[in-house]
Amino acid sequence: MSLAREPAGPPRRDLPYRLFGRARGVAPGAHRAVGSGANGAFLRHVSLLELPDARRIDMRASLLDPLGGVKVRRFERRARIDVFVVLDLSGSMAFGRSHRDDDPVADLCAAIAHAAIRGQDRFGLIAAGPTPRADFVIRATRRRGVPDEVWTRLRAEAGAGRGVGGLLRSIEELPTRRSLVFVVSDFLMPPEALDGLLGQLWRHDVVPVVVRSSAVESRLPRFGLIETRDLETGRRRLVLMRRSLRERWLAEARARRAALDLVFRSYGRPGFDLVDRFDGDAFADFLLSGGV
Template structure:
């Protein structure tokens, strides 16, 4: 069966799931996914620790003798770019779906809920054959074609050298000129030193959302006797006796440290971090993230000491 015929019903079901459960959450609010500045000046407010000093409002500061900054509001239209990791490590899943499928779902959620306001969306698709760039355009037909291209990406054979997520992020930074929202969807298993700086460079101009996808078996080993493990990127195989409690504990500790290292690197890069699991309710987790970012955005623009008036 042709990839298009296979993708069409799957993407329609995904669209229905997203629009039913998330419809309206992001409409008209570009700060819904990531709290950050736009490009038009808004009202001044008192300076708070952590505010960007480049947005100091010197006129109000001089009048009040207290430091003030000027907030920014988002443009009416937003250019959205997605960097989707479809390398071999994403072809893994032991729960409701593979990490690859979860990554596509996250990309679809961002696309379906932002394209209807006229926003342009483009993508860098990272896979074993390199990086495929789909230009940013508007409209549902373009979004469906983008998702179909991501759905149809071939799986990478073990041992094939693949581009690093950091290299793809640098390429994306050179392509995207207009300020907008960049969503990076990956398991971030490449060494953090290879992608932390490229992501930081993206945040200098864009709002950046990092969606980390993971599977529960990447966090703990089950006690199932002798287990054959295969490295999807190198093809190396190793048999592991999972009945060893000490081994399982060491594995869990190493996995926790790995995820903590990833989280710290993303925090240093200045991106907003959303973690999704193949065994979780990713729609619920996305909703919680959106609502949390909205609260942060509202707090950032609220005047100090503000509150309800009795």
């Protein structure tokens, strides 16, 4: 008698994400921020007249000043940021995710939530497909139970419907202050929808995550009948796979991914490929490199 293996739970690891540019928040945190403060790295010495704070007077630097000025230590300011996931829940996102213990999208989103809260930042989620989903909006929070909540809910909701109109409307829920926004989607959408999605996020630092499946991009039979189904419309089609069609299919998949990266770079940084499963080490390397 075999027992079904229970899912181990959401990934729990630190991720080296950072905001391009300086944060503008007022709450203390780990990110370089605009202005000076007391919780960051040492920047330089300035005159006491420029920074009238006697607590930070450096006696050694003051004695060495040939002009006899009083020198004060100035530190960079560190602030907290908001980290959001904007998730596409259209029907095409369900491919390869249903009835799996290791849902890559749920694992990714939960890992981001865990890293943000552990890093003293706030995490939020906006998820929708063709229509807005108020039940999938999580305001920016530091609540410790959020990673488990996100992981459980997303494993039960793979996506349905056609289009991302609801997601485009739901983005208005994002704060106006610059945030780090992970956009998670397969990006199987018309160019105008893609431009509309990324264009609305112009004030934020955007990290695209492209959800892909090797089953439709590389693990194709060289010959034989295959049945295809559009997950957004339900339309089915029987296709005779042959060598020429397979090569054209793969070439179009590569061309589409290259075109996506050109669009992503025009909005800030390239995308990360989430293929079949969530690889925490690969994602951490991508973030550490700055996505370049």
